[in-house]
Amino acid sequence: HCFDDDSTTRPLLLVTAYVIQLEANSFISLDVSFNVDLLACSELLQVVFHTSEIFFAEGCNASDSVALTANFIFVARDSKTGKAAAVNRLSPQTENEKFLFEESEARNKLRKSKRGVDRKEVENGFNRLDALLAEGCIFCDMPALADRDSILLRDTSLENSFLCQPQQRNMHGRIFGGFLMHPAFELAFSTAYVFAGLVPCLEVDHVDFLRPPVDVGDFLRFKSCVLYTELENPVQPLINVEVVAHVTRPEVRSSKVSNTFYFTFTFTVCPEAKAAKNAYKIWNVVPATEEEARRILELMDA
DSSP, X not given: OOOXXXXXXXXXXXXXXXEEEEEESSOOOHHHHHHSOEEEEEEEEEEETTXXXXXXXXXXXXXXXXXXEEEEEEEEEETTTOOBOOOOOOOOOSHHHHHHHHHHXXXXXXXXXXXXXXXXXXXXXXXXXXXXXXXXHHHHHOGGGSOTTEEEGGGGOEEEEEEOOGXXXXXXXXXXXXXXXXXXXXXXXXXXXXXXXXXXXXXXXXXXXXXXXOOTTOEEXXXXXXXXXXXXXXXXXXXXXXXXXXXXXXXXXXXXXXXXXXXXXXXXXXXXXXXXSSOOOOOEEEOSSHHHHHHHHHHHTO
């Protein structure tokens, strides 16, 4: 789409800025994936100056069942200056293209409008903040009297670390963003699995790639935690997990956030879990600090 048929035009660098949403509708078992062809397709939804949104879907061609859908936002940069570069505008033609375009535009407007509301609610939302912190204070000050169906946010955390290798580079010499999503997902999956005691299904809410890129040789630390749970539907509760990637440089005493990942996991409570001796139950997560409470509010309002 960015190609203009002019050989004198410098090629653009396309960088993944966000993964807005990635939803696994069903898991593809190994026996199916080895014997059935998988079809992957993508479609350009919208272009706004130097950014473009792409819809991606993957599933079994024979059954036409969609196993995974995702929305990516790419940023175009000049290959020489590194500055933002304009992308060819998009003109939807068919009814389906127009529908997808309008849906994407409405989603972008909603996301932009929420940003302003979020700031206002966080600034003036002391009551919500205090309500979240109230139970956490009891955990810290009077743990014997704390709610037995709740757990502190910091007690749900897991961590992983590794060195970035040359084989994980993308075409621009940086660490491939899709590779970063892999260990982030594994850590988030493990966090939800340990927290709930059941194998989860997932939806990726948001992935931020706007921070400085990750280079070969960087020491990466992934830290995860359960931010909050949604228990309105006891049969399929929701667990919201945050994973933050830090580029750590001990020799200069530096640790900077590289990427943030937000995952939503759900579970189908099986009869065996319900009939277990220790009754199955998803706990409520409470913050112990104001910073943790603000992170919860920001994700709730996103």
